[in-house]
Amino acid sequence: MVINKEVMKKKLPFRLAALGIPERLLPVVRACVLQLDDEGVPAKAQRRLFGRLADEPQAFKEHPILGDLAAMLCGESARGTSVRGASTRGASTQEASARGASAPGAPDARTRASWRSWGEDLDPKAVQQMADGCSLPVAVRGALMPDAHVGYGLPIGGVLAVDKAVIPYGVGMDIACRMKLSVFPVSPELVESHGDELARAIEEETCFGVGGRFKARKDHAVMREDWGFSPVTRRMQDTAWAQLGTSGSGNHFVEWGVLEVPKDMHGLAAGVYLALLSHSGSRGTGGEVAKHYSALARRLRPELPRSLGHLAWLGLDTDEGREYWAAMELMGRYSAANHALIHAAVAGHLGLTPLRSIENHHNFAWRETHDGREVIVHRKGATPAGQGVLGIIPGTMVDPAYVVEGLGNPQALCSAAHGAGRAMSRQEAIKRFRRKDLEHVLREQGVRLLSGGLDEVPMAYKDIRAVMAAQADLVRVCGIFQPRIVKMAK
Numbered sequence: 001m002v003i004n005k006e007v008m009k010k011k012l013p014f015r016l017a018a019l020g021i022p023e024r025l026l027p028v029v030r031a032c033v034l035q036l037d038d039e040g041v042p043a044k045a046q047r048r049l050f051g052r053l054a055d056e057p058q059a060f061k062e063h064p065i066l067g068d069l070a071a072m073l074c075g076e077s078a079r080g081t082s083v084r085g086a087s088t089r090g091a092s093t094q095e096a097s098a099r100g101a102s103a104p105g106a107p108d109a110r111t112r113a114s115w116r117s118w119g120e121d122l123d124p125k126a127v128q129q130m131a132d133g134c135s136l137p138v139a140v141r142g143a144l145m146p147d148a149h150v151g152y153g154l155p156i157g158g159v160l161a162v163d164k165a166v167i168p169y170g171v172g173m174d175i176a177c178r179m180k181l182s183v184f185p186v187s188p189e190l191v192e193s194h195g196d197e198l199a200r201a202i203e204e205e206t207c208f209g210v211g212g213r214f215k216a217r218k219d220h221a222v223m224r225e226d227w228g229f230s231p232v233t234r235r236m237q238d239t240a241w242a243q244l245g246t247s248g249s250g251n252h253f254v255e256w257g258v259l260e261v262p263k264d265m266h267g268l269a270a271g272v273y274l275a276l277l278s279h280s281g282s283r284g285t286g287g288e289v290a291k292h293y294s295a296l297a298r299r300l301r302p303e304l305p306r307s308l309g310h311l312a313w314l315g316l317d318t319d320e321g322r323e324y325w326a327a328m329e330l331m332g333r334y335s336a337a338n339h340a341l342i343h344a345a346v347a348g349h350l351g352l353t354p355l356r357s358i359e360n361h362h363n364f365a366w367r368e369t370h371d372g373r374e375v376i377v378h379r380k381g382a383t384p385a386g387q388g389v390l391g392i393i394p395g396t397m398v399d400p401a402y403v404v405e406g407l408g409n410p411q412a413l414c415s416a417a418h419g420a421g422r423a424m425s426r427q428e429a430i431k432r433f434r435r436k437d438l439e440h441v442l443r444e445q446g447v448r449l450l451s452g453g454l455d456e457v458p459m460a461y462k463d464i465r466a467v468m469a470a471q472a473d474l475v476r477v478c479g480i481f482q483p484r485i486v487k488m489a490k
Contacts, residue, residue: 013043019054028069035065059128113139116411119146119470126155138162138313140375143412145382146470147421153310156381159415161370165313166325168294170378172363175328176335177281179392180359182343184352188258188274191484198256199450199485205345206254207246208489218245220337230327232292240285245341247280249489254278256485265478268356275481278342282331289331293324360384360391362418370413377413385416385475394419395464397486398445403479416474420464426455433457452488
């Protein structure tokens with residue numbers, strides 16, 4: 001960091017003493033403020049940013065501008081110098097290490113698990129959530145994907161391996177949120193020549209939105225399984241059956257597009273195909289399972305501070321833990337059934353038979369072996385990417401989705417991103433953009449949107465190409481799907 005005359009003259013939009021930052025670091029702080037000015041960060045936002053930095057310097061050690069200052073503040077805290085709100089509950093460094101005593105009631109800092117992150121300019125709050133997850137006594141190792149953003153408990157894009165336990169909000173609200181791609185042996189030119197027919201098939205055979213359901217119920221073997229082992233699945237079975245074969249709201253979609261496969265891929269010959277892609281999960285039932293068992297876990301972990309409450313875990317050697325695990329796996333089969341029925345209905349409407357299907361969960365927990373031991377790997381908004389495993393990483397309603405083959409990178413616990421990742425909240429997107437902004441992008445990219453909200457505008461997401469570039473050591477791209485006819489919740 002260069003300290004020159006311009007730096008020494010720079011006035012700060014805050015007082016160091018109010019933040020508890022040592023006066024001797026003033027030149028470094030001024031240099032950071034100058035760089036933030038160059039990036040167009042307003043003074044008010046800088047005050048908030050430096051306030052968070054003073055509270056949680058560990059969370060900023062990978063920040064492109066504040067990283068050096070954060071490292072210095074961490075050093076001050078380790079030596080006992082006063083830094084406002086300095087905490088050692090977690091670390092956003094590539095390898096976490098103990099730096100002093102934990103905050104009252106927090107897990108022992110000396111037991112923190114190591115973790116690595118991929119990508120740049122990750123949200124400091126998401127970084128801190130990852131560090132908090134790795135501070136749990138049951139944590140073994142973690143990883144943070146390049147699409148990371150804030151969630152409940154673990155961040156979206158967070159991967160956490162734990163010992164003999166499961167964290168309901170480490171899996172997430174939409175348990176077993178899933179991708180499915182069906183590839184058809186027909187010309188992709190049908191998108192242009194028969195676009196109205198393809199659109200009609202989606203419109204008539206899918207159902208979107210909170211509480212969405214078909215007038216005539218669909219059927220699948222998953223509904224005749226045992227749903228009575230848990231009070232939640234027992235209570236929600238009828239609702240789940242009513243919503244069988246439907247999609248949710250938010251970023252869930254069903255879309256036609258063109259799939260390009262440059263080289264033969266796991267039995268699928270190189271070529272250009274018409275394909276159907278869907279994204280949805282376990283609907284309201286999965287959300288109820290998540291809320292019930294997370295609340296139960298919190299009651300069983302009264303020692304956790306309130307700030308870490310969403311990271312409460314259930315031991316898999318307990319009745320509660322085994323019951324949640326069974327419910328989670330049932331939601332996985334239910335989510336898969338939803339996709340199977342969606343694809344069968346849309347393809348059947350047109351008399352098409354798929355040549356190949358590819359699918360994967362990205363909100364789930366798995367029993368896996370890493371570093372020679374069995375662990376429970378939570379992938380909250382992260383795609384399984386074991387050696388040779390196929391998966392799908394979507395972009396936005398206008399940006400490509402990628403069919404990928406996992407490289408089995410052990411440092412990432414054999415995981416990859418699950419999408420582009422949000423660059424702003426839904427509320428911010430709705431405030432910032434208008435319908436004409438969305439329509440302009442759709443026309444520019446040649447995408448027909450049957451329905452979709454402003455909260456899902458492509459501009460609200462990170463650049464999927466940058467996300468893919470940041471994880472080139474995690475997956476290999478095997479195919480690129482370009483959306484053409486898209487349906488989401490209104």
